[in-house]
Amino acid sequence: xxxxxxxxxxxxxxxxxxxxxxxxxxxxxxxxxxxxxxxxxxxxxxxxxxxxxxxxxxxxxxxxxxxxxxxxxxxxxxxxxxxxxxxxxxxxxxxxxxxxxxxxxxxxxxxxxxxxxxxxxxxxxxxxxxxxxxxxxxxxxxxxxxxxxxxxxxxxxxxxxxxxxxxxxxxxxxxxxxx
Numbered sequence: 001x002x003x004x005x006x007x008x009x010x011x012x013x014x015x016x017x018x019x020x021x022x023x024x025x026x027x028x029x030x031x032x033x034x035x036x037x038x039x040x041x042x043x044x045x046x047x048x049x050x051x052x053x054x055x056x057x058x059x060x061x062x063x064x065x066x067x068x069x070x071x072x073x074x075x076x077x078x079x080x081x082x083x084x085x086x087x088x089x090x091x092x093x094x095x096x097x098x099x100x101x102x103x104x105x106x107x108x109x110x111x112x113x114x115x116x117x118x119x120x121x122x123x124x125x126x127x128x129x130x131x132x133x134x135x136x137x138x139x140x141x142x143x144x145x146x147x148x149x150x151x152x153x154x155x156x157x158x159x160x161x162x163x164x165x166x167x168x169x170x171x172x173x174x175x176x177x178x179x
Contacts, residue, residue, distance in 0.1 A: 006035040010042060017049060025049040040066040044077055047084070056088040075101035079111055086118060094118050 013028030082097030
């Protein structure tokens with residue numbers, strides 16, 4: 001019975017997260033953790049909810065707990081905590097976490113690109129455009145069904161690709177000028 005309730009809270013939390021109702025998602029994942037205190041995914045998802053509420057210390061604590069429960073297994077846990085550290089101003093811990101994520105999944109392009117950004121490695125304008133474009137695609141993938149609709153528009157309408165590519169180019173040029 002407890003697993004079914006935890007699963008229901010987890011599903012509710014995921015839906016709240018997708019709707020960007022992060023307060024409710026935090027409550028739902030907290031309920032999951034009351035029923036399953038060793039659930040690393042609930043800690044990670046609650047941590048992501050805290051990031052969206054700009055509660056970085058709480059997010060870091062949750063990511064750390066997820067990592068303690070499943071060390072060296074999920075690179076995303078390290079990636080998420082590393083991003084929270086970076087946002088919170090702790091670059092050295094962010095780099096360490098991204099290096100750990102990359103050691104778990106050495107082929108992950110997102111880990112490599114994020115680590116390069118944290119280390120301040122320069123990249124060409126075309127590569128920056130590619131990163132912005134692929135990051136937008138990754139974010140849409142995380143949106144669930146809404147992301148599917150947006151992706152469908154990308155596939156069906158080449159014009160949408162051109163608009164996004166144009167926006168990516170403009171963002172990168174403005175970023176390069178400001179540097």
